[in-house]
Amino acid sequence: MFLENALMTQHDSEAVDMVLVGAGIMSATLAVLLKELDPDIKLEIVELQESGAVESSNPWNNAGTGHAGLCELNYTPDNKNGPIDIKKAVTINTQFEVSKQFWAYLAGREGFGNPREYLNAVPHLSFVRGSKNIDFLKRRFDALKTHHAFEDMVYTEDRATMAEWMPLMMPGRDADEPIAATRAMNGTDVNFGELTRQMLVYLAAKPGVKMSYFQKVTGLQRNGKGWRVEIKNTRDGSNRTLDAGFVFLGAGGAALPLLQMSDIEEGKGFGGFPVSGQWLRCDNPEIVKQHQAKVYSLAAVGAPPMSVPHLDTRVVNGQKSLLFGPYAGFTTKFLKYGSALDLPMSIRPSNLRPMLAVARDNMDLTRYLIKEVMQSMEDRLKTLRGFYPEAKAEDWRLEVAGQRVQIIKKDPKKGGILQFGTELVSAKDGSIAALLGASPGASVTVSIMLDLIERCFPEQARGEAWASKLGEIFPAREKVLETDAAAYREIVAVVDRKLGLAD
Template identity: 45%
Template structure:
């Protein structure tokens, strides 16, 4: 990465006015910045990241499972096996992402695709009569759709043993089991991808300022935002101005949007979830599992708790991850503060957050159970996937922190959502992204939506550029 262009301690004077300011140095801000570099390379862009390196939170390779979410194996995207709408939509959006990434890399001299995207089959495996019947119906629904036509299905343990040897070694073949497999799945290092996208920004003269924490946003009477914050390396304050602000700060996004005083987030709240995974780097184990294998969440468990055993390729090294195991902290970022959650509380959202908790008592019980779970119990869950797993090969790692969005609801007062939402200010000068998965995998579509909403006068001139980069942009992103 062109690290020489990233500044950590530059003091900024108030006279600076940028066309676009990006808050947060992760995949979302980087995607928007790279897209602007293509459609309006003449615009001045600045990115602020509070940590001393970019992509160190949710975009970091070890803070997420690295699945290129495409609806192939994620059963939580299709709870009704006869309704493929959401899975198909996510699959289309991910194809759009692949087009965008491929075009940027083909046209530049950035990181080679193999450094952040690696072919990895996607599988779904289920156990027991009920779940086998579900997967059979799901496959029957999906096989007729073009995106999923290459998917394979079997209930034959011998075939599954060929697809995933670790999973079938010493398994009781009397238990009903079924699996689907799609060869053209992906494992993605979103940290390396973020670096590649930021390289695109920097080549268009964007500025990237690490170690700069934004603490305040105020819109002036001239419509221009004043952004103030602190250089965490020197302790000095900085101030810049920007015509448009994008808040892609992960768990801190809501707090910054609240401080910007935009009415669109009144009543919004967040609830933090963390996750642990069991990891092995033993090459003798890793070489026997070449897939991302997802199953069904247990009854009463939230969608993001779907158990999966993943092949990972990070910096050229292969590992396996199994999880997730839910954790809880009042931090909204992995490198955040214990007071984070409390800084988002407002009179308007306390009832919303409380109501969401009451409506999700099963989730609360699940979370408590996870927090009380011992390492032995966690390992037993791995053995459901990998019966002969050796505890000596595996160790627990802490993944990223997610701030799930809680929204006001006219009937339930508050609802907990599992997804991402682009919040757009009515004045057309600020936007932010709230929520979690499958955000990273669908970032280009989200940013096309943002550009279309906020800069309608530019759409005619941008459309040929976007269509060249993403041929399916109109059908996938609408």
């Protein structure tokens, strides 16, 4: 279908409708969506590692928070001259609910796994210390409560109530220290690695789908209206080519150099700022059972949003653990298993000015990262004790988190800006797309991939067949969920029952 009149195929190349690079949550979600919309699509997923979900989708490489704007204070910036801005929190909340609709649909499909293996109900809390931060949290709560997505949120400054909400965090705390918290009971913990695995297993059983591991993309060239993808097998050194009508670059931090390899005009000027991370992890069941929540606080001055400290319940393979962090760091790698040459090799004439501008304008961030890198274990435990005053060193160990590559892009005034979040970059003709950036990417993957489908396959997306199927999968999209309180409540209740999050 997509190949018709799209490619000039040579006899030594294999032809497919589409190639998806990277076997993480992004490619898996896009592939499943497209196969549901058109079962005849022929696609191949190519992955550098030995299996899917090895990098950012791996459960120990991310916080596993189902980002819904319930506890993340950086999603509600403080406008000193006016009310708290809740727009981003509402957007992310409705996008996460769209993700849940897709997962609920898949839960009813033959051959798909149990949602309880990757999705668990875990309350989301925001916790602050000090009078100034309490004032911010109270104003944030008042602003969020005006929207139906946050109507069940509760605020307290009462220590006895907080002792019920987060019993691990209260003993040993200074009795005179002003503290406050909000709680949303409809929060979730998501094992994105297990979700990705279930999607890949579901895909592998379908005709026209090929999963290829130990595969490195070494070349991307225009080929008619499509693309010629050159691939090297890293185990035996063999090379092959794929001709595809569409290419998706969903390889986490590696998406940027792949986008540069394509040489599309829309990808020029982008750079990457890699930020590494570490967690403190506790598996002691006596400690773990005392904390059933994801508790987020405020980031340190000069820290990137991804470094917002939080103490999290994690559920991985049926076992509960606690994670605290992340502790930021710096490396020139774009992937956890990448190369130290990734950053220098990504510098181009088109992105040099934006990257230099970001370096000039973000000295506070640079100093913060240097400070983080220099921390000792005792320094990390001191930060943890701001959350959990009685924490003991013997209960915690260091866990290396996944690599995040924040977006650097052109700016007409500053020359370049450092952008947190995710950005979808696509060619004008829709034949290739790349996803850049980081959090809250995994939680809102479905909305991002729906945006990609509408951009890159506009005719099919507007056609009766695809529109009808999308309507079956998604009872309501983001705008309806944002504006129609009754529809939001009704759909969320149905979806939560299907996913085992409610009775």
